[in-house]
Amino acid sequence: MEYAGPVTTPGRRERKKAQTRQALADAALALFLDRGYDAVGVAEVAEAADVSVTTLFKHFPSKEALVFDQDADLEAALVAAVRERPAGVSIVTALRDHIVGHSKRGDPGLRPFLRMVEETPALREYQQRMWTRHETAVARAIAAETGAPDHDPDCAALARFALSTPDLIARHRSPRQAAERIFAMLDAGWAATHPD
Amino acid sequence: MEYAGPVTTPGRRERKKAQTRQALADAALALFLDRGYDAVGVAEVAEAADVSVTTLFKHFPSKEALVFDQDADLEAALVAAVRERPAGVSIVTALRDHIVGHSKRGDPGLRPFLRMVEETPALREYQQRMWTRHETAVARAIAAETGAPDHDPDCAALARFALSTPDLIARHRSPRQAAERIFAMLDAGWAATHPD
């Protein structure tokens, strides 16, 4: 028996799978940017990637998901940002830094991508849900950190508010500044009602 | 020419229209409560109201809209709550009172209705959007009251946060108490960053 890589074989299969998945995401992005999200049907995307529509939906749960190919470790990163924040940093500040760090990806060339998302209501809503989907996880992390009971309404509210900010600050020029003001408000409110 | 009512005639026609609209809403509610929202198709609702599917969509923009037949003056009421609050009442408090007043409709008999909404994801999302759709209007009202510039991020944030609370407190037993704590947090945050 020869050595076949770390414990579980990566496998030729998984590569193939990732390959078609990537082909789908690439084809979708190209088509969407070229002709607009709403003007392109899933059938065209599937055809461009040379797979059937059914296969497309085995890789992506919805048409919107074709656009946001990330999402995977988003929740884990958020929870980690709260739980493993450096000493002396408040929860609210930790959340702020993590979130503004996300929109800080200054890569030009994805400017048109952002424009498309902002101009397509379906995508904006999906993106917002992408954040708020992790609300309960973040709320739990906050509760654990502060010793509050699970399902504490304040923790849930803070999580919801913090996760709403990406959408709120996106439309603003100078999102950085908007984020700072909004989080300052959250920080003051949280500190006032939750003395450590 | 005989007197035909105030300036614009109500008209037999408008009555007919309102009538079919009501028939649709009633039929929809009955069917949904009986067999579940997802298990009833629009075709059945249309048939129960004895109209065509096309007509149904001339009265309601979507299937979800059949459930929330109100929505009309919601925005106006919100703006009024902010702008015409009694002297000495803060904006945050005014919003809180208006919102908790809304869920205070203790009419028993619509308990099953609320249960249905809570158990149907599509309806929950729609309901939340129903609130947040008025975000900009409320934000403008807040900006006008505080003298802040239009499109001020803080005002938008406060509006968004306040309008998120109905959904946040709905899942909690003792929504009243949850609302009070969450709004206390918002109040402290707003007051700290916006000294009058």
Next chain:
DNA sequence: CTAAGAAAGTGCAACCACTAAACTTTTTGA
């Protein structure tokens, strides 16, 4: 009173995102 004309309603056909079922092909692991 009557001739537009607007608005309500109808029926049909289609579009689109999405899914279930049954089947073929490929890859894997032993």
Next chain:
DNA sequence: TCAAAAAGTTTAGTGGTTGCACTTTCTTAG
């Protein structure tokens, strides 16, 4: 080499939603 698992395909469908062409009904101006 063999059997199971998983990727993929085909087909056919559901369900919400819209466009189009048409009829009916009410309103209103002349």
